[in-house]
Amino acid sequence: MQKKFFVYWGMVVFRLKSRVQNFWHDESAQGITEYGAVLAMVAVLVAITFGIANGSLMPALSNAFSAVGSILDNMAAEASSAS
Numbered sequence: 001m002q003k004k005f006f007v008y009w010g011m012v013v014f015r016l017k018s019r020v021q022n023f024w025h026d027e028s029a030q031g032i033t034e035y036g037a038v039l040a041m042v043a044v045l046v047a048i049t050f051g052i053a054n055g056s057l058m059p060a061l062s063n064a065f066s067a068v069g070s071i072l073d074n075m076a077a078e079a080s081s082a083s
Contacts, residue, residue, distance in 0.1 A: 050057060
């Protein structure tokens with residue numbers, strides 16, 4: 001009876017040890033963690049940028065998008081008149 005007890009617990013310890021080793025060496029979720037870290041860093045940089053800009057960032061972005069929109073409108077007008 002005592003021998004079976006030790007064999008059983010020896011198998012349990014061996015299985016636990018192999019599962020812990022597999023968990024330790026498994027890198028399947030490493031990519032997700034790295035993407036999360038990059039996303040967090042970008043969020044912090046955006047927050048810092050908006051904090052430093054003090055309201056001057058929104059007009060600059062609006063002007064930039066308006067200029068791009070005007071260029072695209074001019075290109076579309078020239079393309080339609082050429083055909």
